Amino acid sequence: MTTQELLIKAKNAKAKLNMLSVDEINGALEAMAQALVDNTDKILAENEIDIENARGTVSDVMIDRLSLSPERIEDMAQGVRDVAKLPSPVGRVLKRNEPIKDLIVEKTSVALGVVAIIYESRPNVTSDAAALALKSGNVCVLRCGKEAHRSAAAIVEALQSGLEKAGVSKDLVLLVEDTTRQSANELMTADGYVDLLIPRGGKGLITACLKNATVPCIQTGTGICHIYVDESADIDMAVNIIENAKTSRPSVCNAEEVLVVNKNIAKEFLPKLKERIVDNRKENPVELRLDTEAQKIIDGTPAGEEDFDTEFLDYILAVKIVNDVDEAIDHINTHSTGHSEAIITSDKASADKFTRSIDSSSVYVNASTRFTDGGQFGLGCEMGISTQKLHARGPMGLEELNTYKFIIRGNGNIR
């Protein structure tokens, strides 16, 4: 099936999905979960081939991300069941007005329509994304990277068999067959077919979407996260938070990449930080990349300009000294990707200025940036983390996969 044929199928499936009840959608999700378990052997067989093909060409970390097991498939099924149990975001009345007698205006949440997701090599994203899209009333078009494509195809086949068993159209979840760049470009320019495109992947994919997409698109993921240590910070708290934000899982987007320190606390604070995250760490000591002022206080690698614009995703931390909270805010708003930033302070005025002025999705006072996550923020699940301002910002849950329309019911009313 060509990508264009698949998009026509998706568009036609939208009409059927609009008429399903919440119970029918939940039933379909339960059947999808069961079908994953029932097709474990088939999925593992295809996954084995993906792994064989990938071995030698990608890193061990990638092989691990790619690998499925009966337990991982059960986890995927449980993920789908968990999504089924969440409240439906569709049909919420967000606002109600009665401008004249017997004319009722209801701003009501509705599905976007067709949601397309471009992702890379994690096979489990296939069922996660399909479940979130369907639960929020959307037809799901998936486009998986070539390394995981056989696994994804087996997963989608299982999900579709579940949909059919539940008595709904199997076209509610569709996988693009073509894994070349062409199919990604076709999705980016599928005006009238794709209502929302979510690129989940590295910087290259996001940039290509920003440049080429003519369909509505949400930037996700890139996180150059900053932590600013204010003059009034509790030093132990600051050390703990930075250790957590930098080293607990450096490969994720909510990990810290840049430390900004007030000059009046730097001399006392930086040596203690270095002791904790460099000198006393047995595994993976952090490489500090220091600006000129920080180099006068502790040892480390001299930082280049690009170090303040790099998502390291590694045990590396750029360090900059500033005169005050205003300079910190300026630096962060200039260099951040709008993801997550934190201030460590005991001064209410500094905290207030920071939370008002920092132009990012998630702004922390005295906590680690690692909390930026749909589950932690009470959304119940997550489709990705938006770093743009329109429509959805920060972790996206089910509600963010909806739009709204005004439904107006009258009795012959004219204006």
Place this chain on the structure above:
Amino acid sequence: MTTQELLIKAKNAKAKLNMLSVDEINGALEAMAQALVDNTDKILAENEIDIENARGTVSDVMIDRLSLSPERIEDMAQGVRDVAKLPSPVGRVLKRNEPIKDLIVEKTSVALGVVAIIYESRPNVTSDAAALALKSGNVCVLRCGKEAHRSAAAIVEALQSGLEKAGVSKDLVLLVEDTTRQSANELMTADGYVDLLIPRGGKGLITACLKNATVPCIQTGTGICHIYVDESADIDMAVNIIENAKTSRPSVCNAEEVLVVNKNIAKEFLPKLKERIVDNRKENPVELRLDTEAQKIIDGTPAGEEDFDTEFLDYILAVKIVNDVDEAIDHINTHSTGHSEAIITSDKASADKFTRSIDSSSVYVNASTRFTDGGQFGLGCEMGISTQKLHARGPMGLEELNTYKFIIRGNGNIR
């Protein structure tokens, strides 16, 4: 001042605006309103020159739109005062979560930052847009068409004098000096400076924005609105609604352009409609553009294909006969601009299918499409009507000029 210099000013003003209280913003709005009244003579003098320059080159309707009077300026001032009285959309806590003890996550509404508006020849849009942007915490960059530019400049000068009197930066409201296409293009591509661009104008402007804009942008305005008369419709109600939707103000975007009629009611309904909106109308009888089936029932102009994709903004109505509600939905979803559509029916199942399936901002049952308006929908005001699905859909009020961020307050929490 070049457009680039102005954009830098706007960006710098954002930081100051973030720190203002609701009372300070309301005080600034009151001072802006007073300054409009105080500068009536200056504004009228500049407006006189605009009108002189425009006379002969534009229609009488345009001259009327362009013309100010002491009363119209007082109305503009009252409009600004009305906006000051609306509740502030900024700082609403939209969701709250406490994932672990003492870590409070608040999803909080915040200003977008810099909102740019490109508009044409109505001078009153200048103060309306400035007031809505400022009330919602945004710096406002205005780019007015050349016909009204002297008037707009005098209005902005007055507004800025009000801002200064209120003790806030006059850069919160800025007018682009250049009225050539270049400045519009500069705004469309001002990445990092313009957080939202709203084009208010004709199809050409909207299309140029869609094609060229790299900044976030909201499509507004174009309305090819449909009314579907179902088999079960109350015929008198249908005639009344269509008369209102087509003839009460045909030049606006929520006026009806296409009538879709169920074949089982067409023979009885169409002659009655024609009697009302064609034969018995003394002024401006409606020109009916009929598809082949409708031509068999009443007289009118044979419709060409393009008549079903045209925003006439005139006393012209395209008429199409369909077999059932499904065919009506298909036709409307294919040809509408996503603005406003209505069904006239006494059948609950048809109404339900129509409201679920029609993919437009405003979907009516038994009422005129003319109600699509920020005031009627209970938003208190209106910055335009979005026909897209992301971020804002339908009439945009103050809340739609906000985004949100997550503000997380902790006590040293790590994950």
